[in-house]
Amino acid sequence: xxxxxxxxxxxxxxTVDQKLYRSMIGSLLYLTTSRPDLCHSVYVxxxxxxxxxxxxxxVKRIIKYVKGKIEYGxxxxxxxxxxxVGYCDADWSGxxxxxxxxxxxxxxxRNNPIAWHSKKHNCASLSxxxxxxxxxxxxxx
Amino acid sequence: MLADYGMTSxxxxxxxxxxWAIDTTKNHVHHTRTKHIEIRHHFIRxxxxxxxxxxxxxDTEKQLADIFTKPLDINTFSNLQIALGNCEH
Numbered sequence: 001x002x003x004x005x006x007x008x009x010x011x012x013x014x015t016v017d018q019k020l021y022r023s024m025i026g027s028l029l030y031l032t033t034s035r036p037d038l039c040h041s042v043y044v045x046x047x048x049x050x051x052x053x054x055x056x057x058x059v060k061r062i063i064k065y066v067k068g069k070i071e072y073g074x075x076x077x078x079x080x081x082x083x084x085v086g087y088c089d090a091d092w093s094g095x096x097x098x099x100x101x102x103x104x105x106x107x108x109x110r111n112n113p114i115a116w117h118s119k120k121h122n123c124a125s126l127s128x129x130x131x132x133x134x135x136x137x138x139x140x141x
Numbered sequence: 142m143l144a145d146y147g148m149t150s151x152x153x154x155x156x157x158x159x160x161w162a163i164d165t166t167k168n169h170v171h172h173t174r175t176k177h178i179e180i181r182h183h184f185i186r187x188x189x190x191x192x193x194x195x196x197x198x199x200d201t202e203k204q205l206a207d208i209f210t211k212p213l214d215i216n217t218f219s220n221l222q223i224a225l226g227n228c229e230h
Contacts, residue, residue, distance in 0.1 A: 083154055085154045089209070090210060118210065132159040133185075139155070
């Protein structure tokens with residue numbers, strides 16, 4: 001959640017129980033369908049293949065955040081704007097392990113959020129323009 | 142799919158904060174740094190040509206998708222949350 005924190009594979013770290021870690025991530029992923037603010041942070045700590053203590057601490061931090069903001073939820077209002085509006089964005093080489101980008105986007109119908117996503121690209125990009133272009137392309141499919 | 146719900150949306154507006162990327166969708170210019178893009182991502186150009194999608198520029202501060210791509214500071218994060226409609230009940 002913090003601006004400075006970056007997760008990596010952390011190969012030297014202490015291994016934690018994979019089953020526990022996976023179930024924690026699984027429940028948080030379920031929660032992202034109704035809480036868009038968690039979408040990116042849950043996605044960032046998807047190191048299910050080889051979870052370490054540093055990753056587990058971040059997941060615990062997210063759970064603490066959810067506990068603190070338990071009363072938050074999406075509010076839907078009636079709006080006359082009938083158009084479907086989308087927003088898309090990409091960061092450039094955000095992942096420090098393989099330098100791939102993350103694209104994110106959300107769609108609004110009548111000014112209410114209906115769909116959102118946060119996803120790592122399949123390939124590393126050479127420029128932020130390329131990253132944004134790919135983000136636009138993938139958000140439309 | 143929206144037609145099933147009795148809604149007829151004319152056009153999909155997409156907001157993007159990179160002008161060069163927007164220009165690339167309209168007119169493909171080969172450049173060394175935008176060269177190796179998979180063909181499926183060029184689908185957006187077809188949509189723009191067919192006038193199904195319109196891409197507009199938006200300021201980085203108003204870009205709501207920022208919350209899904211990068212870690213933000215607390216002020217920006219809470220402002221974007223309010224803009225998304227995620228609030229206290």
